[in-house]
Amino acid sequence: xxxxxxxxxxxxxxxxxxxxxxxxxxxxxxxxxxxxxxxxxxxxxxxxxxxxxxxxxxxxxxxxxxxxxxxxxxxxxxxxxxxxxxxxxxxxxxxxxxxxxxxxxxxxxxxxxxxxxxxxxxxxxxxxxxxxxxxxxxxxxxxxxxxxxxxxxxxxxxxxxxxxxxxxxxxxxxxxxxxxxxxxxxxxxxxxxxxxxxxxxxxxxxxxxxxxxxxxxxxxxxxxxxxxxxxxxxxxxxxxxxxxxxxxxxxxxxxxxxxxxxxxxxxxxxxxxxxxxxxxxxxxxxxxxxxxxxxxxxxxxxxxxxxxxxxxxxxxxxxxxxxxxxxxxxxxxxxxxxxxxxxxxxxxxxxxxxxxxxxxxxxxxxxxxxxxxxxxxxxxxxxxxxxxxxxxxxxxxxxxxxxxxxxxxxxxxxxxxxxxxxxxxxxxxxxxxxxxxxxxxxxxxxxxxxxxxxxxxxxxxxxxxxxxxxxxxxxxxxxxxxxxxxxxxxxxxxxxxxxxxxxxxxxxxxxxxxxxxxxxxxxxxxxxxxxxxxxxxxxxxxxxxxxxxxxxxxxxxxxxxxxxxxxxxxxxxxxxxxxxxxxxxxxxxxxxxxxxxxxxxxxxxxxxxxxxxxxxxxxxxxxxxxxxxxxxxxxxxxxxxxxxxxxxxxxxxxxxxx
Amino acid sequence: xxxxxxxxxxxxxxxxxxxxxxxxxxxxxxxxxxxxxxxxxxxxxxxxxxxxxxxxxxxxxxxxxxxxxxxxxxxxxxxxxxxxxxxxxxxxxxxxxxxxxxxxxxxxxxxxxxxxxxxxxxxxxxxxxxxxxxxxxxxxxxxxxxxxxxxxxxxxxxxxxxxxxxxxxxxxxxxxxxxxxxxxxxxxxxxxxxxxxxxxxxxxxxxxxxxxxxxxxxxxxxxxxxxxxxxxxxxxxxxxxxxxxxxxxxxxxxxxxxxxxxxxxxxxxxxx
Numbered sequence: 001x002x003x004x005x006x007x008x009x010x011x012x013x014x015x016x017x018x019x020x021x022x023x024x025x026x027x028x029x030x031x032x033x034x035x036x037x038x039x040x041x042x043x044x045x046x047x048x049x050x051x052x053x054x055x056x057x058x059x060x061x062x063x064x065x066x067x068x069x070x071x072x073x074x075x076x077x078x079x080x081x082x083x084x085x086x087x088x089x090x091x092x093x094x095x096x097x098x099x100x101x102x103x104x105x106x107x108x109x110x111x112x113x114x115x116x117x118x119x120x121x122x123x124x125x126x127x128x129x130x131x132x133x134x135x136x137x138x139x140x141x142x143x144x145x146x147x148x149x150x151x152x153x154x155x156x157x158x159x160x161x162x163x164x165x166x167x168x169x170x171x172x173x174x175x176x177x178x179x180x181x182x183x184x185x186x187x188x189x190x191x192x193x194x195x196x197x198x199x200x201x202x203x204x205x206x207x208x209x210x211x212x213x214x215x216x217x218x219x220x221x222x223x224x225x226x227x228x229x230x231x232x233x234x235x236x237x238x239x240x241x242x243x244x245x246x247x248x249x250x251x252x253x254x255x256x257x258x259x260x261x262x263x264x265x266x267x268x269x270x271x272x273x274x275x276x277x278x279x280x281x282x283x284x285x286x287x288x289x290x291x292x293x294x295x296x297x298x299x300x301x302x303x304x305x306x307x308x309x310x311x312x313x314x315x316x317x318x319x320x321x322x323x324x325x326x327x328x329x330x331x332x333x334x335x336x337x338x339x340x341x342x343x344x345x346x347x348x349x350x351x352x353x354x355x356x357x358x359x360x361x362x363x364x365x366x367x368x369x370x371x372x373x374x375x376x377x378x379x380x381x382x383x384x385x386x387x388x389x390x391x392x393x394x395x396x397x398x399x400x401x402x403x404x405x406x407x408x409x410x411x412x413x414x415x416x417x418x419x420x421x422x423x424x425x426x427x428x429x430x431x432x433x434x435x436x437x438x439x440x441x442x443x444x445x446x447x448x449x450x451x452x453x454x455x456x457x458x459x460x461x462x463x464x465x466x467x468x469x470x471x472x473x474x475x476x477x478x479x480x481x482x483x484x485x486x487x488x489x490x491x492x493x494x495x496x497x498x499x500x501x502x503x504x505x506x507x508x509x510x511x512x513x514x515x516x517x518x519x520x521x522x523x524x525x526x527x528x529x530x531x532x533x534x535x536x537x538x539x540x541x542x543x544x545x546x547x548x549x550x551x552x553x554x555x556x557x558x559x560x561x562x563x564x565x566x567x568x569x570x571x572x573x574x575x576x577x578x579x580x581x582x583x584x585x586x587x588x589x590x591x592x593x594x595x596x597x598x599x600x601x602x603x604x605x606x607x608x609x610x611x612x613x614x615x616x617x618x619x620x621x622x623x624x625x626x627x628x629x630x631x632x633x634x635x636x637x638x639x640x641x642x643x644x645x646x647x648x649x650x651x652x653x654x655x656x657x658x
Numbered sequence: 659x660x661x662x663x664x665x666x667x668x669x670x671x672x673x674x675x676x677x678x679x680x681x682x683x684x685x686x687x688x689x690x691x692x693x694x695x696x697x698x699x700x701x702x703x704x705x706x707x708x709x710x711x712x713x714x715x716x717x718x719x720x721x722x723x724x725x726x727x728x729x730x731x732x733x734x735x736x737x738x739x740x741x742x743x744x745x746x747x748x749x750x751x752x753x754x755x756x757x758x759x760x761x762x763x764x765x766x767x768x769x770x771x772x773x774x775x776x777x778x779x780x781x782x783x784x785x786x787x788x789x790x791x792x793x794x795x796x797x798x799x800x801x802x803x804x805x806x807x808x809x810x811x812x813x814x815x816x817x818x819x820x821x822x823x824x825x826x827x828x829x830x831x832x833x834x835x836x837x838x839x840x841x842x843x844x845x846x847x848x849x850x851x852x853x854x855x856x857x858x859x860x861x862x863x864x865x866x867x868x869x870x871x872x873x874x875x876x877x878x879x880x881x882x883x884x885x886x887x888x889x890x891x892x893x894x895x896x897x898x899x900x901x902x903x904x905x906x907x908x909x910x911x912x913x914x915x916x917x918x919x920x921x922x923x924x925x926x927x928x929x930x
Contacts (some may be wrong), residue, residue, distance in 0.1 A: 036808035037820065147813070148871055151671045265818035 013185035013210045015051075015088040017252040022048035025228060025255045031077040034262035034270055042077060044255065050077075050164070052178070054085040057167030059174045061116070061140055061158070065090030065181060068112040068193070072096045072105070072128070073120030075234040075243070075260045078144055078160055082118045083248060087191065090181045091116075094193045094205070095238040097592045098124060099585075101630045106131040108195050112205055112436060113137040118160070121145035125152070187211040192248075193436055194241050196388045197591035205436035206241075206388045215429035216391035217249030219412035223396055224358045230256035230278045231355070235267050240593060241388040242362070246280055249391075271352030279359045283366035284594065286381075288522070289351055290370055291498045295526050311339035312376070319344075319376030324400045344377045353379050360384050362407075363593060365469075365488075367496030371404040383407050385469060389445065389452055390414070391430030395467045406466035416467065422457040423473045475598065477508035483570050485513070487598075490571050493558045498523045499550060502583050502590070504601050506609060507571065514612040515576040516605065517551055518542075518583055524550075539580045539637055548642055551578055555644040563647035572646040575612050577619070579605075580637035586626045611641050662700070668895060675703030678879055679724070679847065684733035686719055693719040694730065695903040701847065706873055706880045708890045710914075711900035712923060717883045718760065720900065721849050724881065725757050726750030752780060756845035758836040760852045760883075766825035770835050773824055774810060777842030778803040810838050813875070814868055830861040834868070841872065848872070850882035854889055862886065866893055887924075891915065899923065 011017050021030065026045035033040050042050065063069070069086045071093055073079050079095070086093040094112050096105055098120065105127060109117070115137050117128055125143050132138055143149060144160045167174075191213045195203040220226075234247040247258045256278075261270040297308050318332045328336075348354040359374070359381040366383065374381045380399065385407035386392040394416065397408035410416045414428030427450040434442040446452045457476050458469040470476065471488040479485045487505040490513065494503035501520040507513035519542050528535060528544070535541040559572040583589040588600050602609060604623070611619035622636040663676040679701040686694040694716045701707045709717050722728045723735065729744040736742065737753065745753075756777070764773050781803055782789075784796035792800070811817055814834050819827060824835060833853060840848055853869065854862045866889055872878050884890045890897060891911040899907035899914055901923040907914050914920055 036805065036812055037817075038808075147875065150874070262817045263815065269818070 011214070012187045013087065013182075013189065014084055014191060014213070014248060014252050015182050015185060017214070018044075018048055018051060018084055021252065021255045028228065028255065029257040030251075030255075031080065031258050031260065032274075033077050033260040034266070034273075037262075039259075039273070047077075047081065051081045051085045051088065053164040053167040054081055054160075055088040055167065055178055056170055056174045057163035057165075058085060058089045058091070058116075059177055059181075060166050060170045061163065063089050063091050063116060065184075067091040067116065068094050068114040070094050070096055070105075070109055070112070070114040070117040071119075071238065072098050072117060072124045073144065073238070074098055074264060075236075075238055075247070076120070076144070077258075077260055079118065079120075079238060080234075080247060080258065083192065084252075087185065088178065088182050090184065090189075092190050092193050094195070095244070096195070097197075097237050097239045099237075099628075100592065101586060101626070101628075102127040102130045103630065106134055107202060108205075109135050109138065111202075112193060115139045116142070118142045119144070122148040125149065125157070185210065187214070190433070192244060194239060194244065194388050197593055197595070204438055204441055207433045207436050208241075208391055208430075209433050212391045212430045212432060213245070213249045214253065215413065216393055216411075217245060217253040219429070220245075220393050220396065221250050221254050223398075223412055224278075226250060226254045226256070226278060226358070228255045230254060230357075231259060231274055231276045232256065232278050232280075233259050233261065233267075233271055233274050233276045235261050235264075235270075236280070236282075237592065241392055242280060242386075245392045246278075268352065272350065273352075275349075275352060275355040277355050277357045279353065279356045281359075281361060282363040282594070283361050283370065284364070286361060286366065286370055286374060287498065290373055291520070291523050293347070293351070294498070295523075298530070307343055311343040312373075314339055315344060315376035316372060319378060320372060320402075323375055323378055323380060324402070340378065348377055348379065353377075356380065358382070362386060364595075365492040366404060367492075368404040369496065375402065384411075385467065386411075387454060389432045390426060390428065391432070393428075393430060394424075394426050394454070397466075401464070401466070403464075403466070406461060406464065406468050408466055410467075417451070418459060419453075421473075422459065422470070422476075424454045424456050424458045424467070424469070425451045426454065427451050479507055479513075479570060480509055480511040481570075484567060485571060486568060487571075489568060490515070490558065490562065490573065491596075493561060494554065494573075497554045497557075499527070500554060502596065504583075504596055504598065505571075505573065506602070506612070510613065512574040513571050514609070515555070515573045516601070516608070517555075517576055517578045519547060519551070519578060521582075538582070539635065542578050542580055543637070543640065548578060548640060551576070552642055552644055555642075559644060559646050563649060569647075569649045573644055574646055575641055575643050577608055577612060577639050577641050579608075580621075580639060581623060581625060581635060584625070586628060587624070588626075608639060608641075611639075617641055665703070672704060672874065673877075674705045674895065677701070678703040678738060680736040681720075681723070682734040682736065684720075684723060684730045684735070686716075686723060686728055686730045692903055694723065694900075696733075697900070697903075697905045698733075699898050699905065699908055701879060701881055702896075703879055704873070704877050705895040706869070706882065706893055708894035708897045709881065709883050709900060710885075710887070710890050710897055714902075715900040715923075716903040717900055718851060719903075721757070721851055721881070721883055724847075725755060725849055751843065754844075754846040755849065756840040756843040756847075757849035758833070758840050758851060758853060760855060762829075762832050762836055764824045764832060764836055764839070767823060769821050769823055770816060770819050770827070770838075771807065771811070771821060773835055774807045774838045774842050775803060777839035778807065780843055781806075806844075807838075807842055810841050813841075813871070814838050830857055830864075833857070833861075833865065837865075837868065837872075841876075841878075844876075845878060847879045847881060850880060850884075852883050852885060854884060854886055862889060869893060 021044040027043050029041050030044040030047040031042040069091050071079050071082050083093040119125055140156050142158045142160055142163055187210050189210055191208050191210045193205045193207050195205050236243045251258050259274045261267045314335055318328050318336055321328050356379050359379055362384045382397040382402050385395040393411035395408040396411045414426055416426045431450055431452055455473050456469050457471055457473040458467055461468050471486045475487055477485040485507050490505045491503040494500050499520055500517055502518035504516040505513055555573050555576055562572050563569045585592050590596050607621050608619050618638055620638045622634050625633050665675040677700045681699050684694055684697045709720055711717050723730050726745045726747045734741050782799055784799050788796040854865050873880055897911055897914045899920045906919040907917040
C-alpha cells in the first residue's frame with residue numbers, strides 16, 4: 001500500500017488542492033448558497049481567502065496542531081470552509097450529526113476531546129452548553145447565526161465572522177505560522193475523523209488520512225469521468241462520509257461547485273434550480289420522489305394521465321436499454337424520443353434531475369421498480385457499495401452494467417475477497433488508518449495486511465463478476481430447524497412497497513418468522529384521504545382495519561415471492577404487527593443513517609414480539625419516546641397482531657433445494 | 659412604581675423604555691352593550707404586554723381600540739406623548755402600529771411572498787404611473803422592499819413556502835405568514851390577536867419562540883391577546899386582566915397569578 005503522491009502531482013492535502021484550485025480555476029464558482037432568496041456565489045479564489053482568514057482566526061484563538069474541532073451544522077459553505085481551515089492549521093475536523101441530541105454529542109465530543117466547536121445557531125449552542133461541564137478539554141465555541149445570541153456570555157463564545165475578522169487583522173502576525181503548518185501536511189496526516197453511528201455499541205471515530213480521501217476521490221472521479229464543471233447539491237449530513245467525499249474530496253480534486261440549499265425544507269426547490277450534474281441520494285429520497293410523482297399523477301387530468309401512463313410503459317420497456325446503449329428498434333427509439341419531449345424531459349426537470357450525468361444510490365437496497373423508474377427516464381442512476389472505513393468506495397457499477405440487485409465491481413485500486421463464511425473483505429487506498437482511541441476494534445476490523453472486514457455477507461455473481469450483498473453477517477442467523485435466516489432480505493422486499501416505511505423481521509432461533517411494520521405516513525395518509533378514511537394521528541392510521549388489511553396483502557405478496565426462492569422460502573412472515581410509532585433515531589431504534597438497531601428494537605418491544613409468537617390477537621403496550629429537545633414521554637397503544645397466509649413449501653421442492 | 663419616562667432592564671437583560679402608549683379611562687359601547695368600561699393601562703417601549711381574560715371579556719375590542727378600528731365613546735388614547743385624535747385604521751398603521759388577526763386575514767390567492775410584500779405598503783413612495791411602468795424609483799423600491807421581506811422570511815423560517823399560494827397552507831403556517839406581513843411594516847408596536855389560537859403544542863412553542871425573537875432582535879413593542887395562560891405567563895413582561903369589560907388586574911405575571919379577582923374570574927364565582 002505504498003501509493004506515492006506522484007499520481008496526484010504532489011498534491012498531498014486538501015489545503016494544497018485548494019491552493020491549486022484557486023490558482024487554476026480562480027474565477028470559477030466553488031460554492032453557492034441560497035440566502036434571502038438569491039443564490040450567493042463564492043469563486044475558488046474568494047473561497048481561498050475566506051478559508052485563509054478563518055485559519056488565521058483559528059491560530060489567533062489558540063488552535064494547536066493536532067487539536068480536534070467539532071463541526072455541528074447543516075450543509076453550508078462556512079462549515080466546509082471550517083473543515084479546510086482546520087486542516088490548514090493542522091487540526092482535525094470532526095463533523096457531527098446536527099440533529100443528534102445533546103447526550104449523543106457528549107459522547108463524541110468527550111471521546112475526541114474537542115477543544116473547539118464551530119456550530120450553526122442557538123439551538124446547537126444550547127446543546128453544547130448543556131454538555132460543556134462534562135467536557136474537560138472543551139474551550140471555545142464559534143457560532144454562525146447570531147440570532148438570539150446577544151444575551152449569552154461571550155467570554156468563550158465567538159461569532160464566525162468575528163473570528164475571520166480577527167484573522168484578517170492578525171494577518172502579518174500569523175501568516176508565516178499558517179504557511180509553515182500547511183507545509184507540514186502530507187499524505188499521512190489526518191484529513192478528517194468521522195464517527196460511524198454503528199448499529200451496536202458506541203460510535204467509533206474513523207480516522208481518514210489525506211491519502212485515503214485524495215486517492216479515493218481521484219480514482220472514483222476518474223471512474224465516472226467527473227469534470228471541473230460538475231454541479232452537486234450538498235444536502236446529506238456533513239457527518240456522513242459520503243458527503244465528505246462528494247463535497248470535499250471529489251469537489252476539491254476536480255474543482256467543481258458545491259451548492260448548499262437554503263434550508264432543509266427547500267431542498268426540492270433548490271434541486272430544481274441548480275439541476276446538478278452529479279447527484280447522490282439514499283434510496284429513501286428516490287422512493288419519496290417517486291411516491292410524490294405518483295400521488296400528483298393521481299390528481300392530474302385525463303389526458304395528462306393517459307400520456308404519462310402510455311409513455312412510462314414504453315420507457316420501462318426500452319428506456320434502460322437505450323441508456324445502456326443496447327440496440328433498440330427504430331420505431332421504439334422514435335417513440336422514446338417523442339416521450340422525452342412530452343413526458344420524460346419535463347418530469348426530469350420537475351424532479352431536478354434533468355442534467356444528471358451520473359447519479360448514485362447506496363446505503364440500502366433500492367427497490368427494483370424504483371431503480372428502473374429512474375433509469376427508464378434516462379437518468380444514469382447507479383449503485384455503489386461502501387462504508388466509512390473505506391472512504392466510501394468498495395464497489396461501483398460501471399456505465400452499461402447497471403442492475404438493481406448487485407452493487408457492481410471492485411472500485412479502482414480496491415481488492416475484494418470473500419472469506420470462507422461468506423463475509424466480504426476489502427483493502428485499498430481508501431482503507432482507513434485506525435479507530436481513534438480504540439485499538440481493540442481496529443484490530444478486530446483491520447488485519448495487519450490491511451484487509452478490512454465489512455461485516456456484510458455477500459458473494460460474487462457467476463458470469464457478471466458483480467458483487468451481491470445478502471445481509472449484515474451478524475444478522476444472518478439460523479431458524480430453529482437450522483435453516484438460513486436473512487432478515488434484511490425479507491425486510492427489503494417489504495420496504496419496496498411505498499406504503500411500508502420500515503420493517504423489522506424476527507426469526508433467529510425461532511420456528512417461524514414474524515415482522516414489525518412501520519407505515520409510510522405520506523403514502524398511506526394520501527391513500528386514506530382518497531378513500532375518505534378519517535384519522536387523527538399516526539397511531540390511529542396505523543391501527544386502522546383497512547390499513548392492516550393492505551399490509552396483510554403486502555406481506556402475503558412478499559410471502560409468495562419468497563416461496564419461489566428455494567433458499568429463503570422458509571423465511572415467510574407468519575404474523576406481523578403494525579407499530580404505533582415510527583422507529584426513530586432520537587429513540588435509538590435506528591441510526592442517524594436510518595439503519596435498524598435490531599438489539600434495541602427487540603428489547604424495547606419485547607412484549608409485542610412475545611405476542612407475535614404466543615398466538616394472542618392483541619397486545620397492549622406502553623413505549624417511551626424521546627422528543628427532539630431530549631425530553632421523554634410515553635405513548636400507549638393496543639396493537640392488533642395479524643396473521644398472514646404463507647405459501648406451503650412442499651417437501652419435494654425442499655429436497656430439491658437442499 | 660416607575661415613572662412614565664423611566665426605563666428598566668428585565669431579568670433576562672432586555673431594555674424596557676418609557677411609556678409609549680397610554681389608555682386613559684376608555685369606555686366603548688355598542689348601543690346598550692358596554693364592551694369596555696373605564697379601562698386605563700399603559701404600554702412601555704420594548705415590552706411584551708399581554709391582555710388576557712375569559713371569553714367575552716372585551717379583549718379584542720380593546721385591541722381594536724388600540725389599532726384604531728373602534729373609536730371609544732369616552733377616554734383618550736395617548737401615543738408617543740401626544741393625544742391621538744379619532745383615526746381611521748390606515749392612519750394608525752401609518753403611525754407604526756401593525757396587527758395580526760384572530761381569524762387570519764390574508765389574501766388566499768396570492769403567494770406568501772406577495773402577501774408579505776403588501777405589508778411594505780408604508781415604505782412604497784413611488785406614484786401609480788411609476789409603479790405601472792416599473793421604472794426608476796419604483797424598480798429600486800421593489801428591490802429594497804423585497805430584500806427586507808426576504809430577511810423576514812429568513813427570520814420566520816418560511817423559505818420553503820415563499821412561492822406557495824397562502825390558501826394552500828396549513829393553519830399554523832398561515833399564522834406565521836400573518837406575523838411576517840405585520841413585521842414587514844417595521845412597526846413600533848405590534849398587536850397580536852390570539853397568535854396561538856388553534857395551534858398544537860409544537861406550533862405554540864414555535865410561535866412563542868418567534869414572538870420572543872421579534873421582541874429581542876428588533877426591539878418591537880408587542881401587545882398580545884392570548885387564551886393560553888401558560889403561554890402568556892411565559893412570554894409577557896406585564897399582563898392586563900379583563901373580565902366583563904372591566905380591568906380586574908394589572909402587573910407582572912406573578913402578581914396577576916396571585917390576584918384573587920383574577921383567580922375568581924378564571925375559576926368562576928357569582929357576579930353581582
